[in-house]
Amino acid sequence: MRKRAVILNTALCFCFFIVIVRLADIMLLNHGRFYEKAKFQQEKQEDVRVRRGIVFDRRGREMAVNLDLESVYCDPFEIDSPEASARKVCEIMNRPEKAILSKLSSEGRFVWIERKLDPAVAKRMRESKIKGIGFMPDAKRFYPKAALAAHILGFVDIDNRGIEGVELKYNDRLRGNGGKIIFARDASGRTLSQGVEMESKGNNLVLTIDEGLQYMVESELEAAVKQWHAVAATAIMMDPFNGEILALANLPSFDPNKTAESRNFERRNRAITDCYEPGSTFKIIVGTAAIEEKAVTLDSPFDCSRGSVEVGGRTIHDAHRHGFLTFREVIQKSSNVGSVMIGMRLGKEKVYQYAKAFGFGEKTGIDLPGEVSGWIRPPERWSGVSLGSISIGQEVAVTPLQVLRAYAAIGNGGLLVRPHVVSRILNPEGKPLWSFQSDAKRAISAQTAGTFKEILKTVTEEGGTAKSAAVEGNYVAGKTGTAQIIDPHTKKYSREKYVSSFVGFVPADNPRMAMIIVIYEPKGQIYGGVVAAPVFKKIAESALSYLNVPREDTRANTLMVAR
Amino acid sequence: MIYVRRRSMVSYVVAPLSVALLLCGIFGIVWLRSNLISLEYGISELEKKRLENLRETKMLIAEKSALLSLQKVEKTAALNLGLVFPNRTKVVAVKVKDSGPIRASLETAQKGNAKGSYEADSAGGGAL
Numbered sequence: 194m195r196k197r198a199v200i201l202n203t204a205l206c207f208c209f210f211i212v213i214v215r216l217a218d219i220m221l222l223n224h225g226r227f228y229e230k231a232k233f234q235q236e237k238q239e240d241v242r243v244r245r246g247i248v249f250d251r252r253g254r255e256m257a258v259n260l261d262l263e264s265v266y267c268d269p270f271e272i273d274s275p276e277a278s279a280r281k282v283c284e285i286m287n288r289p290e291k292a293i294l295s296k297l298s299s300e301g302r303f304v305w306i307e308r309k310l311d312p313a314v315a316k317r318m319r320e321s322k323i324k325g326i327g328f329m330p331d332a333k334r335f336y337p338k339a340a341l342a343a344h345i346l347g348f349v350d351i352d353n354r355g356i357e358g359v360e361l362k363y364n365d366r367l368r369g370n371g372g373k374i375i376f377a378r379d380a381s382g383r384t385l386s387q388g389v390e391m392e393s394k395g396n397n398l399v400l401t402i403d404e405g406l407q408y409m410v411e412s413e414l415e416a417a418v419k420q421w422h423a424v425a426a427t428a429i430m431m432d433p434f435n436g437e438i439l440a441l442a443n444l445p446s447f448d449p450n451k452t453a454e455s456r457n458f459e460r461r462n463r464a465i466t467d468c469y470e471p472g473s474t475f476k477i478i479v480g481t482a483a484i485e486e487k488a489v490t491l492d493s494p495f496d497c498s499r500g501s502v503e504v505g506g507r508t509i510h511d512a513h514r515h516g517f518l519t520f521r522e523v524i525q526k527s528s529n530v531g532s533v534m535i536g537m538r539l540g541k542e543k544v545y546q547y548a549k550a551f552g553f554g555e556k557t558g559i560d561l562p563g564e565v566s567g568w569i570r571p572p573e574r575w576s577g578v579s580l581g582s583i584s585i586g587q588e589v590a591v592t593p594l595q596v597l598r599a600y601a602a603i604g605n606g607g608l609l610v611r612p613h614v615v616s617r618i619l620n621p622e623g624k625p626l627w628s629f630q631s632d633a634k635r636a637i638s639a640q641t642a643g644t645f646k647e648i649l650k651t652v653t654e655e656g657g658t659a660k661s662a663a664v665e666g667n668y669v670a671g672k673t674g675t676a677q678i679i680d681p682h683t684k685k686y687s688r689e690k691y692v693s694s695f696v697g698f699v700p701a702d703n704p705r706m707a708m709i710i711v712i713y714e715p716k717g718q719i720y721g722g723v724v725a726a727p728v729f730k731k732i733a734e735s736a737l738s739y740l741n742v743p744r745e746d747t748r749a750n751t752l753m754v755a756r
Numbered sequence: 757m758i759y760v761r762r763r764s765m766v767s768y769v770v771a772p773l774s775v776a777l778l779l780c781g782i783f784g785i786v787w788l789r790s791n792l793i794s795l796e797y798g799i800s801e802l803e804k805k806r807l808e809n810l811r812e813t814k815m816l817i818a819e820k821s822a823l824l825s826l827q828k829v830e831k832t833a834a835l836n837l838g839l840v841f842p843n844r845t846k847v848v849a850v851k852v853k854d855s856g857p858i859r860a861s862l863e864t865a866q867k868g869n870a871k872g873s874y875e876a877d878s879a880g881g882g883a884l
Contacts, residue, residue, distance in 0.1 A: 254821065254824070255817065255818075255821040258814065258817055258818045258821060259814055260814060260815060260818055261807075261810070261811035261814055261815070312815075330807075335818050337818055337819075337821030337822035337825060338821070338822070338825045338827070339822075339825070339827075341825065341826075341827065383797060383800070384800050385793065385796040385797060385800055386796050386797075386799035386800040386803055391803070391807065392807075392810075404825075404826055405826055408826040408827060408830075664844075665844060666844055734844050735841060737844065738841065738842050738844055744844065
């Protein structure tokens with residue numbers, strides 16, 4: 194009996210010894226190896242889903258949002274028969290088999306098959322349970338308004354990095370912080386909650402643009418391009434008092450949801466990246482300078498009866514021969530001869546000084562990428578012709594936005610505002626993080642601005658060059674521009690290619706909007722008053738209705754109703 | 757003399773009770789732990805559902821925004837309903853007796869109608 198007990202005890206001790214030795218092996222001797230193995234089995238690492246912030250228009254309408262889609266990848270090591278799997282995948286995805294097969298047969302443990310799958314296709318793929326095929330959540334940027342405001346919004350690449358527009362300019366603000374989360378999982382692959390947010394959201398942007406106004410601008414611009422068979426066109430609408438861009442459109446345009454189908458020239462934001470010679474719209478410089486410097490009075494006479502004037506060996510003509518014109522009429526009728534005479538009276542230093550005061554030759558500072566500064570040479574580099582040419586808007590390169598800003602300064606009493614497209618940045622919960630602080634500098638005195646505004650009002654009246662810009666019920670102040678384009682082959686001004694423009698603000702005395710219309714190379718007609726001014730009128734009429742701006746020919750305490 | 761140690765009643769109770777307490781403690785811990793794990797599974801499942809709902813919400817927001825784009829609204833309004841954008845030349849002015857901000861809202865109009873405070877402006881020559 195005692196012997197048996199000894200044997201049993203010894204056997205038990207031996208068994209325990211074996212267990213202890215094994216435990217020592219696992220826990221002490223080969224701890225590292227087994228720890229790694231266990232970690233691989235029990236832990237699952239997932240990327241934090243980074244979601245870009247939403248972009249809203251000024252009324253809170255979504256302009257750029259995110260879609261939660263799935264991307265599909267394969268682990269070629271796990272696939273038994275690449276041919277059979279490729280056939281199945283192609284059937285579901287409707288893709289050429291060869292391309293898929295090469296991915297399924299490639300080296301490595303992770304190969305993308307398709308990024309950002311359509312939800313229906315992803316569902317079918319998931320249901321087919323093909324071995325070695327995996328899914329990863331992937332956000333896709335979606336622009337619900339399609340091509341509307343495409344040049345302001347810009348677009349992102351496949352990895353959701355901003356490439357153009359506010360998507361690029363505010364990329365750091367829009368992008369959330371990434372990172373990884375480690376989950377515990379069981380043998381069947383089920384994960385345990387870690388109680389942490391799986392999604393990192395970026396900040397939201399509130400734009401200054403208004404979807405309604407943007408739509409009006411784009412529709413009318415498109416109609417004008419069709420009507421005049423123009424090569425391109427640009428229109429910008431801005432609040433003249435604070436520089437908020439209410440609408441900005443360029444044609445040709447593109448759909449940011451389909452950037453692969455667009456071409457480079459369609460994606461170019463001409464409003465800020467393309468320079469042109471402004472022509473008569475630049476007469477604002479000599480006009481305001483002459484008033485500010487008291488070089489003229491409104492009724493100072495200018496002899497334009499010859500229809501031409503000679504400057505530095507070059508003869509500058511008027512489009513139509515005028516007689517004696519007062520200073521006011523020189524601007525109203527856009528006389529080149531009169532403007533050159535004013536410029537000569539001022540001298541090149543003053544003309545340059547006022548051009549710089551209005552911000553020409555410098556970037557406006559708009560919060561969009563790719564803005565160019567344009568150029569105006571310093572007076573010491575001017576030729577004998579330059580004073581005459583610059584007085585009528587030649588020998589200078591400007592962007593449409595620069596011209597608009599200068600006219601906005603006339604509308605707001607002489608202040609040069611900073612144009613901007615983003616008014617606020619909100620955190621994901623909607624609390625404001627940043628808002629635009631207006632910074633304006635004085636270009637001319639309020640008195641000069643007021644006087645010149647009165648002259649600009651006559652441009653759209655009887656005898657002016659832009660009667661077709663007049664809006665019934667409200668005064669419009671503005672200026673037409675018709676500029677020749679330099680032919681790249683002959684290096685001379687083309688007789689066929691022109692840039693027609695109109696820039697102005699409405700209602701003239703208390704403007705709600707300043708707007709520029711630039712039509713590049715219209716066919717059939719060339720004058721800004723014929724090509725661009727009617728576009729201004731149409732947009733202004735719709736926009737004033739949209740903004741509930743009362744007509745000035747009605748009493749203050751009346752209600753506007755449509756009948 | 758031989759002394760015989762007699763086991764007291766207490767020792768009969770204490771030993772099994774200790775064992776029972778120990779076992780209960782162990783099972784209690786295991787039970788709590790397993791409950792915790794199943795709770796974590798539950799939360800994990802709910803999180804998945806939440807993410808799925810969020811995904812659907814985002815899809816719906818995108819769809820709503822696309823459907824409400826003015827291009828589509830105008831198309832529907834013009835083609836299906838025959839509506840047109842208000843023409844400013846056809847807008848007439850109606851006098852409002854009470855001063856204050858002018859808002860062409862339904863609410864204001866209804867209030868005004870109730871009081872009878874609108875009348876056609878002689879300059880505009882129109883009527884409500």
